[in-house]
Amino acid sequence: MAKGRVSFFYDSCKACGLCVHFCPKDILDFDEDTINPMGFHPVVIVKPEECTGCAICALMCPDLVIEVEKG
Amino acid sequence: MNKVLMKGNEALAEGAILAGCRGFFGYPITPSSEIAEYMARKLPKIGGIFVQAESELAAINMVYGGASTGTRVMTASSGPGLSLKQEGISFISEAELPCLIVNISRGGPGLGGIQPSQGDYFQATRGGGHGDYHTMVLAPASTQEMMDFAILGYELADRYRIPVVIMAEGTLGNLMEPVIVRDEVTNFVEKPWAISGCQGRKPNIVNTLHLTAEELEGRNRHLFSKYEDIQMNEKRAETFMVEDADIVVVAFGLLARVIKRSVIDARKHGVKAGLIRPMTLWPFPDEHIKAVTDTCKVILSMEISMGQMIQDIRLAAEGRVPVEFYGRIGFLPNPEELTREILAVAERKGL
Amino acid sequence: MATVFKRPESLTDAKFHYCPGCTHGIIHRLVAECLDEMNIREKAVGICPVGCSVLAYEYFNCDMLEAAHGRAPAIATAIKRLKPDCFLFTYQGDGDLASIGMGEIVHASARGEKISVFFINNTLYGMTGGQMAPTTLLGQVATTCPYGRKVENEGYPVKMAELLAGNEGSAYISRVAVNSPANVVKAKKAIKKAFETQAKGLGFSMVEILSTCPTNWGLNPVDAMKWMEDNMIPYYPLGEFKVKEGK
Structure with missing residues (x-):
């Protein structure tokens, strides 16, 4: 059971990759199969069960794409 | 009616205070400096703000900020200073902020001289800065009118949301004459557009940037329909x-x-x-x-x-x-x- | 589960127009979070610059004014003096604050204006296409120093935090960076400290925030963070340069 849960506002993602880079668990990646309305491959969580809810992804996201829950 | 002997510059400053001016932002320049000096003496005693700015640019932008709060504010200067203020006057005109801008005129071009002049007529009446706009320009001819036009200036500025320029030759600013001191103005218009914190309402934005052609043309047309009203009603x-x-x-x-x-x-x-x-x-x-x-x-x-x-x-x-x-x-x-x-x-x- | 991270109330719902990976978005959010946490959104008045963040009035959910290039501190001065209960902040880039607005910022600081300045230093003019700024590093290439900034032609990069810390009117001056999670947390603390300095009426406060410009630096956002660490922080050291304590 994951300690944290991240949800993405995919339409706002500019695929800058900062969240992917800074995630300490390395569980985020670009969704190469999807193109959002701005023309980017948005970021998704590939191993949700490993999320600790540390919120570093959201902290480094310049576009407020990510909401984080913990519990 | 009691008459008081006053300098033109002082009569103008006193008229502004009677009209409710509570913010003066200026930079010394002959022959306008008595206005700043008068305000520096008087405003702090009546709850007003006087700031001697580091430059004319800063002074007019303080007027921009001050006027955006809905407070009656002003600046005063002379030719070379007015040239520097044109950036701010263009912004203030587009943002439709009422304020008083005084030009106690001296001769130019360049440093010119400090003797009286009317050579800033084009600058004052054609807008003066960049873009399509006008300010209202009042030209007093006596020390009494220096006071009266300051009061009238604020009334017009608030009514039309426009910067009002008072342009007087340096001689008039420094001429002493008996003046009938007018009553304090007590009627003020509401300014729901003013910025002072958005408590209890949606945020207000003071802005002059309009990136789309439609919006920019709309803004210009809006300003010019206002100018038409002014031309209809305010020629004197x-x-x-x-x-x-x-x-x-x-x-x-x-x-x-x-x-x-x-x-x-x-x-x-x-x-x-x-x-x-x-x-x-x-x-x-x-x-x-x-x-x-x-x-x-x-x-x-x-x-x-x-x-x-x-x-x-x-x-x-x-x-x-x-x-x-x-x-x-x-x-x-x-x-x-x-x-x-x-x-x-x-x-x-x-x- | 409890929400631990969401959009602050002091930001509108508008999407930022900034380039991918541009750290303006992080800094906007940090300022907004501080307004929320100090419960001062309804007393806040923000002044936007000319430059990439010229549209900041569409993003901050408080009273906003869009200034002419470099003049934000003069505008904030007047508003704060006339409305002392308001919290004034200016948000300015390096061309805006350290070049055309040098006079306004130095004198607002010297007068000890009770305003909070957030100075975004990304070493160049971003909006106009990557021209040299007063903060461009020696050797750094920009469109108006295409062979790299040279001392003999362009002189030295300006260190605003150090410069303003020398003014008696400055009450809180610090330099932070947003190149790592730890530094982003520190940046937020500095921003909050600037607002607290204003709340206590101690004087002028400025936080210089080292920022990236991946587009004009020609780097991807992750490499831009590394470039900042390797090149900017050695010349623009992080830390507090002036801290006036309250009575």
């Missing part, structure tokens, strides 16, 4: 002996007062002269000019410049009568000289 001029005049002199400011004497003297020499004194330079009182073109033979523009207002007079006269010019630079000509010129023009025109 004093006329003196124009009804039967063959030669009508047009002049503003203190110079116009001197010319009144010349008009009377010219009549003693058998030349029927008259005077139109624009009190608003923008909107220009073109109807007053047009009205005399049916009866007079010649119009004579007299200015302390190389001839700027003459262009507006010619536009107003629409070629119906010739418009002559007489100008001096750097000083206020005496009535004898001006009378001689009126008589000379009359002789040339066979009047």
